[in-house]
Amino acid sequence: MRVRRPGLVTAALVSLVLSACAGGSSGVGEPVDGQRAPIDHIIVLFLENRAFDHLFGTYPGAEGLAGYRGRQADEKGVTYATLPAPLGRDGKPDPRLPADLPNAPFAMQKFLAPFDPTNNPVHRFYHMQRQYGAGADGVAMGKWVAEGTSGGTTMGYFDRYASPTQWKLADEFVLLDHWFQGIHGGSFANHFYLISAGLARYAEAPAEQRAAGVGPEGRVEKDGEVDPDGWVVNNLDPPYPPQRVPEILRAPQTAPTIADRLDAARITWAWYATGWGGGADAVKQGLVPHHNPFQYVKRIMETPEGLAHIRDASGFTRALREGGLPSVAFVKPHARDNAHAASSTVGAGDRWIAEMVREVMASRYWPRAAIVITYDEGGGWFDHVRPPVVDRFGLGTRVPALIVSPYAKRGFIGRREYDHASVLKLIEWRFGLEPLTERDRRAAAPLEAFDFTQAPRAPVGLP
Numbered sequence: 001m002r003v004r005r006p007g008l009v010t011a012a013l014v015s016l017v018l019s020a021c022a023g024g025s026s027g028v029g030e031p032v033d034g035q036r037a038p039i040d041h042i043i044v045l046f047l048e049n050r051a052f053d054h055l056f057g058t059y060p061g062a063e064g065l066a067g068y069r070g071r072q073a074d075e076k077g078v079t080y081a082t083l084p085a086p087l088g089r090d091g092k093p094d095p096r097l098p099a100d101l102p103n104a105p106f107a108m109q110k111f112l113a114p115f116d117p118t119n120n121p122v123h124r125f126y127h128m129q130r131q132y133g134a135g136a137d138g139v140a141m142g143k144w145v146a147e148g149t150s151g152g153t154t155m156g157y158f159d160r161y162a163s164p165t166q167w168k169l170a171d172e173f174v175l176l177d178h179w180f181q182g183i184h185g186g187s188f189a190n191h192f193y194l195i196s197a198g199l200a201r202y203a204e205a206p207a208e209q210r211a212a213g214v215g216p217e218g219r220v221e222k223d224g225e226v227d228p229d230g231w232v233v234n235n236l237d238p239p240y241p242p243q244r245v246p247e248i249l250r251a252p253q254t255a256p257t258i259a260d261r262l263d264a265a266r267i268t269w270a271w272y273a274t275g276w277g278g279g280a281d282a283v284k285q286g287l288v289p290h291h292n293p294f295q296y297v298k299r300i301m302e303t304p305e306g307l308a309h310i311r312d313a314s315g316f317t318r319a320l321r322e323g324g325l326p327s328v329a330f331v332k333p334h335a336r337d338n339a340h341a342a343s344s345t346v347g348a349g350d351r352w353i354a355e356m357v358r359e360v361m362a363s364r365y366w367p368r369a370a371i372v373i374t375y376d377e378g379g380g381w382f383d384h385v386r387p388p389v390v391d392r393f394g395l396g397t398r399v400p401a402l403i404v405s406p407y408a409k410r411g412f413i414g415r416r417e418y419d420h421a422s423v424l425k426l427i428e429w430r431f432g433l434e435p436l437t438e439r440d441r442r443a444a445a446p447l448e449a450f451d452f453t454q455a456p457r458a459p460v461g462l463p
Contacts (some may be wrong), residue, residue: 009170028425032452034429038407040368044330045350045356046194046338048187048291049123052398053105055346055385058159058462059170061413065157068384070139071103074153075146077215078085079103079136083152084145085395089119089342094153101152107381108156114163114347115236121341122378123147125233126186126211128378128396131219132386135183137306148380149177162346164463165354169373169402172460174449176414179401181377182421182439183394184218190376190396191293194330194420195257197440199393202251202298202307203230208246233392238295244281244340252298258328258424259309262432265400268326286335286343290388291376316356320363325407328427341379357404361459368456371404372423372446381435390418390439395419403449406456422446 012090018198057065075078083101083185088094107441112118127140148154169175182193192200202209205226213221214228223235225247236249262269271294275287289295292310300306313332319325332338339349353373359368378397387395401418421443428435428445 028362032116032278032447032450035432035459036444037430037450037452038368038456039370039405039430040327040367041325041370042328043360043369043371044194044423045353045371046191046330047352047353047373047375048338048344048348049377049381050339050349050375050400051121051378051383052179052385052400053401054157054378054381055163055166056170056175056177057105057157058347059175060277062175063385064177065105065384066121068105069137070142070384071135071137071143072145073135073137074238075143077136077358080145080316083155084175086156087119087149089153091149093151095118095152097156099384100156105155105157105384106152107159109161111156112156113343114158114161114350117345118341119150119153120155120343121405122147122281123186123377123380124191124223125183125227126214126218126220126223128184128233128380131380133217141382141384142218143384144380150380154380157382158346163350165357166171166373166400168460168462169357169371169404170355170413172354173405173408173410173412174400174403174412174414174446176386176403176416176446176449178398178420179374179418180398181375181394181396182419183233184396185233185377186235187288187376188290189233190254190294190298190420192232193292193439194376195259195434196255196442197421197424197437198255200249200253201251201255202226202232203229204251205230206245207234211237214226223404233393235290236418237289239294240295240301242279242287242289244289249296252301253296254298256436257294257297258427258433258436259294259297259306261436262431264326265433265434266429267284267328269309269328270315270326270330271308271310272313272316272331274332274337276310276312286334290308291332291338300322317359320359320365325363327431339375356442358462360404366459370407370426372401372403373404373425374420374423375399377422401446403411405450407450407452407454408457409449409451410447414446416444416446416448418444418446
């Protein structure tokens with residue numbers, strides 16, 4: 001377990017959103033000049049809500065579940081004799097799963113197929129921090145069940161059977177086994193962090209949306225979407241339509257994002273969201289507004305040139321086939337394909353990854369592309385590695401991350417510490433851009449994944 005001690009955070013640094021040290025290299029001494037690297041296109045496939053152990057805990061050679069001996073404890077610290085009954089989507093015991101599972105992670109595929117829907121475990125900012133607490137045996141990460149809402153379900157994991165594409169990509173390319181979500185909790189905070197290396201600001205948030213009585217290790221007297229200092233830590237829909245829920249972040253965001261850096265350098269980019277452009281009907285069909293961080297950004301949403309960067313995901317595959325792929329492409333699947341529990345499945349997410357990677361490999365762009373595949377956050381699924389502490393916002397749960405490229409090493413497991421700011425650092429390294437905050441300044445770009453001295457590799461067959 002690697003835990004970094006947080007430094008002193010001054011009020012001035014907090015005002016810049018996030019300022020504590022994030023893990024990894026600052027880029028000094030890296031062997032390749034990014035602007036000369038044979039990578040012209042960085043493609044980010046950003047899925048939903050799966051922890052590393054949940055998908056790769058049994059992958060050979062990765063830091064997975066083999067050596068984990070901890071046990072879950074209840075709210076009073078008493079070790080469960082067996083896991084509490086796993087709960088289904090209706091909050092009642094799931095009849096597909098045994099009610100007396102041993103107090104340990106369990107193989108979910110013994111009972112469920114990859115496309116079978118499951119309960120959606122809680123994955124909120126303060127809950128997640130409490131889940132990291134020690135069980136009665138003193139081992140960290142012992143409160144996933146007690147601080148969850150899905151009983152023993154959260155302890156389930158899958159293997160190659162459920163994610164054949166991702167395991168195949170790990171076999172052939174690079175798996176990073178210490179990649180963490182940037183911010184504790186759920187989707188919006190981690191999507192906004194992906195483009196800004198910071199948190200959205202809502203200083204005027206109404207009292208009913210604010211957390212109160214915040215103590216150490218995620219203890220609160222009152223939960224909320226916004227922390228007492230005005231940082232948005234849970235989900236609020238964007239200030240610009242389409243919107244899905246009435247809880248809206250009504251302050252358009254003006255902090256710099258990677259879009260500002262790319263536009264200033266005249267580097268092309270796009271955010272591809274399946275269903276974008278369909279308005280309210282698209283939301284009814286599964287477009288999730290809080291999964292589009294640029295929908296919160298004033299400069300993007302209030303200018304024609306800004307809005308032109310948000311496109312339907314069909315435009316991504318069309319650009320691969322017909323030409324016009326931007327230098328940086330973020331690709332977001334539809335709710336049914338994004339692997340989010342309840343609305344999607346592990347199998348659906350894996351299938352979507354296969355479809356996207358095949359399209360890239362079949363395109364003219366493959367010889368000079370790098371694909372980063374990761375998940376916005378752990379989704380409330382158990383992972384046994386306690387996240388490094390860099391500040392009061394994170395890092396959060398360890399999530400799967402893969403690097404696929406003709407220059408990626410073959411069958412390599414990267415051991416360095418990364419988080420979603422590492423995506424920004426990779427973009428900044430390649431295109432010579434300045435960082436946005438101290439988080440991406442100090443993050444490591446996943447350069448250990450590449451060997452630029454090798455001849456470009458040919459595409460591989462996928463399941």
